Amino acid sequence: MQTVLDVAAMQSRAYRHKRQGESIALVPTMGALHEAHLKLVRRARSEASVVIVSIFVNPTQFGPKEDLDRYPRTLEADLRKLEALDVDYVFIPSAKQMYPEGFQTEVSLKYLPKHLCGLSRPTHFAGVATVVLKLFNICMPDTAVFGLKDYQQYRIIQQMIADLNLPIRIVGVPTVREEDGLAESSRNTYLSPEERKKAVAIAQALQRIEDAIVKHGKRDAGELIELGIRVIEDAGGRVDYVAVADPDTLDDLQQVQKRTLLAAAAFFGNTRLIDNRMVDLSETVEEKDAENR
């Protein structure tokens, strides 16, 4: 495994592999690697002959009052985990390398960031899309692997790839959960033991909504959202949003449709966590496949 700190060095190595006809899979991360990241890396390993994992805590995706300074940084442990997974390159650029003086270009998306997390984090997704496009140009992947826990991020990158004709296949990997159902997240490390116990309510809220849809035939989004809010608030969480949305446009729905995204964000103490579930009411496997195509 080679550690590369320099943008030009990473780009020339990637270029050399491409010229030799090799395929590259990229897993962009901000480090503080946990089981969910490792699942992305294993998936990348099965997709390409060369695997690059980037570790970069991207300042432009954090708002002024967000947790950039205290975001967990565990580089040595991260490198040990990646070594064990047979990763070829770990790309660890500095902020100066990624955003040299005079940097001024930004990817902007019209509609997808106007929903869900974008409402309370208005500059976040422009920062994400811009850094991911830079990582794509530096690492030249054929395949890029992202976790579906950050579903809105996944959709935005998928849209950017389509809109800008990037020759990259995006792979979304299902959310990894802890034993009680809490989605794995680097930010879980901020939770006190008491908050950690309560935080599972975000997963439970979405599960309760899914049950209301699938087992009890509920279809009214307003009623389902109220149910989700109640579950989170009863556990002591502060809701940012609970949404019943179209998985492609992320528009709010009035009524549940065949494929429906259930998503939530909530604070436990000062820690903001997100989660989502996809409900698919298609009746047959063929129908499900067609919907997912």
Ligand code: PAF
């Ligand atoms: O999901 C993340 O960790 C980040 O948003 C990403 C994709 C690495 C961009 O900084």
